[in-house]
Amino acid sequence: TRTTRPQRLLRAVIINAVRGDPDSVIRAIDHFCKHTEWAMNIGDEKGAILDSVVMETSPSTVLELGTYCGYSAVRITRLLPPSTRLITVEMNPDYACVARQVIQHAGLQDKVCVLEGQSADLIPKMAEMFGIQTFDFVFLDHWKDRYLPDIRLLEDCSLLAQGSVVLADNVVCPGTPDYLNYIRSNLNYRSRFYQAHLEYTRVLDGLEKSEYLGCRQGKRQ
Ligand SMILES: Cn1cnc(CNC(=O)c2cc(-c3ccc(F)cc3)cc(O)c2O)c1
Ligand SMILES: [Mg+2]
Secondary structure, X not given: OOOOHHHHHHHHHHHHOOOOOHHHHHHHHHHHHHHOOOOOOOHHXXXXXXXXHHHHHOOOEEEEEOOOOOHHHHHHHOOOOOOOEEEEXXXXXXXXXXXXXHHHHOOOHHHEEEEEOOHHHHHHHHHHHHOOOOEEEEEEOXXXXXXXXXXXXXXXXXXXXXXXXXXXXXXXXXXXXXXHHHHHOEOOEEEEXXXXXXXXXXOEEEEEEEEEOOOOOOEOO
């Protein structure tokens, strides 16, 4: 096939979504993934949970790891107050290129910074790059074996504050067992599991929401 799946998803957005209307971009992607070609966006069912967690957190500083085609970046950013920015990290340049165009079609390009590169390299530079201290909200949706090392890196870089919320996609499918074991046994977090389904399927999946409680000692026995 000459085009890639992200390119075909972008074409569906350009054809079917109203420029400057984030909700129509979301609907166009969900329609494409339900009726034409599955893609690994968080989707509508888990997306509604993401929306509710973003709204209850009402964050000032937001980090997303794993942009893919920009679907969750559009979902999150459409809910943010005018002065708030989303920083989203994508290691795949082809995905980043499509994501920037999807985000632009939604009219949210001034509120989103798509960073190309490895999360492990970029996280230590974030405070300096963006003049921030901590992230109020972090969404984990990148390589599943990077969730644990990257949450540890965020801690080590003091990028989490008391009350920061970390939401992780796919903790059941494909699954992130080492991350779940760590975050659920760590006294510095209060975690809650939201049962759902893998995007556009009946396969079980879920989201794990973890609130950082500040730096306490020890582990739960
Ligand atoms: C290539 N790449 C760039 N970023 C990433 C990180 N994301 C995932 O890997 C990811 C994978 C799946 C998934 C794939 C196949 C399957 F059979 C079941 C589930 C679902 C998701 O929601 C994901 O976020 C992968
Ligand atoms: Mg995912």
